[in-house]
Amino acid sequence: MMNDLQLPGLFSLIAYNSIDSTNEEAKRLAETGAAHGTLVWAQSQEQGHGRRGRSWVSDPGNLYCSFILKPDRPVHEASQLSFVLAVSVAKTIDKQFQNQNIANHVQCKWPNDVLIGGKKASGILLEMIPRNNHDQASIVAGIGVNIEHFPTNTEFQATSLKAEGLSDVSTESFLEMLCDQFSRWYAIWLTEGFQTIRQAWLDKAFGFGETATVRLATETYSGVFETLDPQGSLILNDHGNRRHIAAGDVYFDPSVRQIAD
Numbered sequence: 001m002m003n004d005l006q007l008p009g010l011f012s013l014i015a016y017n018s019i020d021s022t023n024e025e026a027k028r029l030a031e032t033g034a035a036h037g038t039l040v041w042a043q044s045q046e047q048g049h050g051r052r053g054r055s056w057v058s059d060p061g062n063l064y065c066s067f068i069l070k071p072d073r074p075v076h077e078a079s080q081l082s083f084v085l086a087v088s089v090a091k092t093i094d095k096q097f098q099n100q101n102i103a104n105h106v107q108c109k110w111p112n113d114v115l116i117g118g119k120k121a122s123g124i125l126l127e128m129i130p131r132n133n134h135d136q137a138s139i140v141a142g143i144g145v146n147i148e149h150f151p152t153n154t155e156f157q158a159t160s161l162k163a164e165g166l167s168d169v170s171t172e173s174f175l176e177m178l179c180d181q182f183s184r185w186y187a188i189w190l191t192e193g194f195q196t197i198r199q200a201w202l203d204k205a206f207g208f209g210e211t212a213t214v215r216l217a218t219e220t221y222s223g224v225f226e227t228l229d230p231q232g233s234l235i236l237n238d239h240g241n242r243r244h245i246a247a248g249d250v251y252f253d254p255s256v257r258q259i260a261d
């Protein structure tokens with residue numbers, strides 16, 4: 001398969017036609033000491049998975065890749081990387097629309113989805129490999145982008161770049177552009193910290209100012225999506241009572257939804 005992509009020096013690519021899951025392969029590689037910047041990419045996955053153990057349909061035509069990252073930052077800041085990646089994916093999709101002169105509405109949905117016109121086009125899955133005797137902790141950041149096709153039987157409505165009018169986007173060119181964006185936003189994260197990433201993410205936030213419902217393990221909570229806190233938790237305001245949500249699935253009431261173009 002083609003793997004002579006033009007990638008920034010940070011990345012070292014390992015390409016497969018098919019694999020169980022790029023995240024699983026990246027975790028195996030990380031456990032045996034793979035370097036920061038290792039990038040696993042596959043044309044298809046047999047056991048692609050998403051957050052909360054959901055499966056991720058992974059037929060050829062879409063992008064499936066995982067980065068191994070070892071940032072020189074405290075472990076508790078690792079979750080910020082999902083925002084760095086979401087912004088990078090959103091900017092990459094924006095650029096594809098610009099290149100083809102098509103108006104679009106690309107947004108980031110908390111915690112780590114990217115939407116086009118309110119429908120999910122990309123998901124990000126961060127997994128941590130704890131430090132061991134030989135090596136520091138690694139973060140495996142898996143990204144799926146619906147380029148050619150999208151699943152139809154999902155809880156949250158999905159779409160693909162093709163369905164939104166973007167023709168002739170190859171997984172190769174998307175991955176090259178994504179790596180350019182990611183190396184840029186990753187450097188911004190390292191030099192300027194989470195604040196700049198948080199603002200870039202908020203500028204594209206889906207459902208900002210609207211009522212959201214979050215399903216937690218033991219309860220369901222509703223409130224107005226006010227902002228992100230400095231750690232990236234969602235702040236929901238329920239009649240003046242603010243709650244910081246660190247993890248969960250968030251739903252917006254379609255009856256109050258208004259997308260401003």
Ligand code: BTN
Nearest residue numbers: 021023048049050051123142144
């Ligand atoms: C989600 O929205 O639940 C996250 C989906 C993450 C899917 C990607 S595809 C590449 C990588 N390999 C996997 O098995 N999952 C991630």
